[in-house]
Amino acid sequence: MELEGKTALITGASKGIGREIAIRLAEKGAQVAVNYNSSPAAADEVVAKLTSIGVRSFPVQADVADLDQVKSMVKEVENEWGPIEILVNNAGIIDDTHVIRMSDDAWHRVIDVNLHGTFYTTRAALRQMMVNRWGRIINIGSIVGLRGNATQTNYTASKAAVIGFTKALAKEVASRNITANVVTPGYFETETTSVLSEEMKQYWRDRTPMGRFGELEEVSHMVAFLALPQASYITGQVISVDGGLAV
Numbered sequence: 001m002e003l004e005g006k007t008a009l010i011t012g013a014s015k016g017i018g019r020e021i022a023i024r025l026a027e028k029g030a031q032v033a034v035n036y037n038s039s040p041a042a043a044d045e046v047v048a049k050l051t052s053i054g055v056r057s058f059p060v061q062a063d064v065a066d067l068d069q070v071k072s073m074v075k076e077v078e079n080e081w082g083p084i085e086i087l088v089n090n091a092g093i094i095d096d097t098h099v100i101r102m103s104d105d106a107w108h109r110v111i112d113v114n115l116h117g118t119f120y121t122t123r124a125a126l127r128q129m130m131v132n133r134w135g136r137i138i139n140i141g142s143i144v145g146l147r148g149n150a151t152q153t154n155y156t157a158s159k160a161a162v163i164g165f166t167k168a169l170a171k172e173v174a175s176r177n178i179t180a181n182v183v184t185p186g187y188f189e190t191e192t193t194s195v196l197s198e199e200m201k202q203y204w205r206d207r208t209p210m211g212r213f214g215e216l217e218e219v220s221h222m223v224a225f226l227a228l229p230q231a232s233y234i235t236g237q238v239i240s241v242d243g244g245l246a247v
Contacts, residue, residue: 001027001028001029002028002029002228002229002230003025003028003029003030003086003227003228004028004029004030005029005031006029006030006031006085006086006227007030007031007033007077007081007082007083007084007085007086008022008025008030008031008032008033008084008085008086008087008088008227009032009033009035009060009073009074009077009084009086009087009088009121009125010022010025010032010033010034010035010088010090011035011062011064011088011089011090011091011117011121012035012036012037012064012090012091012092013032013034013035013036013043013046013088013090014034014035014036014039014042014043014045014046014059015039015042015190015191016188016190016191016192016216017090017140017185017188017190017216017219017220018088018090018091018140019042019046020216020217020219020220021088021090021219021220021223021224022034022046022049022050022057023046023049023050023053023220024217024220024221024223024224025086025088025223025224025227026049026050026053026054026055026057027053027224028224028227028228029055030055030086030227031055031056031057031081032050032055032056032057033057033058033059033060033076033077033080033081033084034046034047034050034057034058034059034060035059035060035061035062035064035073035091036059036060036061037061037062037063037064037091040059040061043059043061044059046059047059056081058080060073060076060077061073063113064089064091064113064116064117064118064120064121065109065112065113065116065117065120067120070117070120070121070124071120071124073121073124074121074124074125078128083128083129083131083132084125084128084129084135085129085132085134085135085136086135086136086138086227087121087122087125087135087136087137087138088138088139088140088223089117089118089121089122089137089138089139089140089162090140091113091114091117092113092114092140092142092158092159093109093110093113093114094110094152094155094192095109095110095154095155096151096152096155097151098150098151099153102153102154106154107154110154110155110158111154111157111158111161113158114155114158114159114162115158115161115162115165118139118162118165119165122137122139122169125137126173126178129173129176129178130173130176130178133176133177133178134176134177134178135173135176135177135178135179136178136179136226136227136231137166137169137173137178137179137180137181138180138181138182138183138223138226138227139162139165139166139180139181139182139183140182140183140184140185140223141159141162141163141166141182141183141184141185141238142155142159142184142185143184143185143186143187143240143242143245143246144156144159145158145159145160145161145162145163145184146160146163146184146238146240146246147246159184162182163182163184163238166180166181166182166236166238167236167238170235170236171236174235174236177232179226179231179232179234179235180235180236181226181234181235181236181237181238181239182237182238182239183219183222183223183226183239183240183241184238184239184240184241184242184246185214185219185240185241185242186208186213186214186240186241186242186243186245186246187201187204187205187208187213187214187242187243187245188213188214188215188216188219189213189214189215189216190216193213201213204245207245208242208243208244208245209243209244209245209247210243210244211243212243213243214241214242214243218241219241222239222241226239
């Protein structure tokens with residue numbers, strides 16, 4: 001298995017895309033720390049799934065928007081297994097409304113989790129990657145960060161900023177054999193899209209050239225590939241897994 005012996009931390013890994021990424025990395029042999037914020041039972045289920053695959057796993061609680069909690073989370077993983085070698089910044093939230101109705105709290109909370117959380121976790125894990133001269137940082141963006149979407153100015157701003165952050169980071173760390181990339185999913189059947197009306201789901205299916213929502217394994221396999229040794233020359237890239245929606 002290509003990632004045997006590697007340590008991975010996935011934020012927001014108790015459900016949805018994060019859960020699926022955890023499974024893919026475990027199938028490649030990585031030991032996976034499963035971050036969650038408020039879903040301990042779901043995180044425990046993911047850990048049980050990964051353990052059944054034959055790798056080590058444990059849950060670690062942290063709100064990635066809280067700097068102290070992020071520091072504690074990274075230290076807990078390092079104390080348990082040593083340096084984090086694969087970091088997937090997946091944790092994210094939405095709080096949609098038109099700008100004219102958007103509260104300060106709705107703006108700041110989305111930016112805090114989606115952007116500041118990515119920064120905090122990356123910085124904390126990066127120190128040992130730099131020392132060991134090896135690492136994979138994979139940030140989960142969104143098609144919205146490329147093209148915008150009405151009622152999602154906060155979410156769009158956060159995901160567009162993650163793209164810029166990742167491009168700059170890739171240039172900073174390339175000489176240390178560390179890659180940094182963004183995967184931008186389109187529309188998938190997740191808890192986030194479950195709140196959409198069937199009419200709205202059909203609207204986005206009609207505008208996706210492949211005519212359907214994606215399957216979670218289709219994005220998780222891309223993330224897993226970027227963690228592999230074979231992806232060592234890919235960095236600073238924005239890779240859309242969206243059925244052609246961004247074209």
